[in-house]
Amino acid sequence: MRNTRNIKPGDLVIVFIFIILILVCLLPILNILARSLSSAQALVKNEVLLWPVEFNFDAYETVLKDSKYTWSLVWTAILTVICTIVSMVMTVICAYPLTYDHLKGRRFFNTMIIMTMYFSAGTIPNYLLYKDLGLLDNPLVLIIPNCLSVFNMIIMRSFLDGIPQSLRESAEIDGAGPIRILVSIYLPLSTSVIATLSLFYAVGRWNGFSDALMYMINERRYHPIQLLLYNILNNVTSVEVAAQEGFSTPGLSDTLKAATVMFATLPILIIYPWLQKYFIAGVTIGAVKG
């Protein structure tokens, strides 16, 4: 119906506004990309805007030669996969029982879980707990303490609630138990929300650095990429090879920084467009019901 109507001047104004917004979102990233592919001299001469000047891959090669940086990339990728799987399993096994209306203790579990969204003990009590549990400087601290997000659990629950009860009842009459129903009916029907929440968890882990900063102070080997990137950007540790190979011009260190930023951003830019068609549907459902 909407597609057949005439285009009014108002439509063009709105389209114009959104074109500007799209540019605002994309140009900064294009600028970084251009800087990472330009030569150091061009950067110093302020010639680099949105297109690489004196195109080269030197900065990328330098970064890739830095074993600390590449190891951190690999480690963060492994960590992200583990975290996403653990989190998704936890989210599903938490949300699914709560969709049974007659589950005894359902109200209690619900209240207990939602409460933690509004009141949390704070950073230091968590820190001291991890210390007592022996989780400090242990890579597990990057996985376990945040493996279940209440917010994502609620989205999952709302989605599962939307699956018709009659499906479950007919399966129950056929003699299927709750776990069988979950695996063979509910999970296949919820691919979109699973894709969405996996993206959220994966991005959260890939982007997170504060837990490593606070709880992994002495175990630098297992620092995720974002923390390493933070240290590079703030000159806490510069990319070591830059010093080794004798580069000291400020321009080159800027192209290097741009390249390190691009490396940490690329996985997200690659995965995100493929998953976003799921999450527009997935989040919308959660939001309406939530």
Next chain:
Amino acid sequence: MQTFEMINIDERGLDIPYIVLISWLFYRLKLSGFRQIKRKGMLAMKSEILRKNSNINYFKRYWTLYLLMILPIAFFIVFRYIPMMYIQIAFKNYSIVQNIWQMEWAGNHGFEYFIKAFSNRDFIYALRNTLMLNMLDLVIGFPIPIVLALLLNELPFNGFKRVTQTVIYMPHFLSWVIISGIALQLFAPTNGLINILLNRLGFNTIPFLNEPTHWVFTYVLLGIWQSMGWNTIIYIAALTTINPELYEAASVDGAGRLRKMWHISLPELRPTIVVLLIMNLGHILGSDFDRPYALTNPLVTSVSNVISTFVYQNGIRGLQFSLTTAVGLFQSVIGVVFLLIANSVAKRLGERGIW
């Protein structure tokens, strides 16, 4: 067992399959029921047996659900509720050799560390900065997604709409470290894109990240950049539930686009707006750690130190556990109080609120 539950006792009386089932049940209860039946009467007995039996049945059939819940519930107890026991450190003198129950109470009826916090200049600044940055975020950043959602809703071309959504959601998926990396390069005083353009247009260089006032402005701007698209999602979801007949009726009455937005879309969004406003007010003293920590630099600490960075610096780095636990508790309690106040005000104004 399924069929047994379906029998309606009152209407059908004692027909033969029913008697068979009842006697089978009595057998299961090891005949003890026969003695009670004389005292209680037939009907009362029947319903009691039914209830007992359905409980047995219930756990037999659904125990796996509880099995599934064990891990998540254990998670919430260990990582969300047990830390609350450690809150008492705020009222005690922290000691590394004692456990939390043995530590001695702090002076001033246990409130010594709260008093210390409020006489700490750094904390007062952190409190001020947290409030200031969050207020600016709220005042400037809150209306933008609403406007964007209304405009997106009006976009006539579906393909373009999808592309737009994909692109403007994207910054939400970048970490604050990456955004800070982008900002450092984009806003660099000498060779950043923005300042190169400003210079070419004949303006002076603007110290976006190196001067406190400009830093606050940049901080808020980057926050909007990161979240404006993503925050439209919930409004768009609400807009899709509006009955299209409302718009058609308005068109028949001769309402233009703006009038329809003002008189239909916006009122329909009101409950969603109120809920999000309440949530935001609840977070007015809450502070994100990643964003200020990633964007700050030594030149602007006077405006960039917030409560979360204060806790990190003085607690985890400075080992003043009692003081920073007190600060964290203060922050959490104020958050809950704000949430309750905002919610009750909203309810008094006739809105639904968040619970």
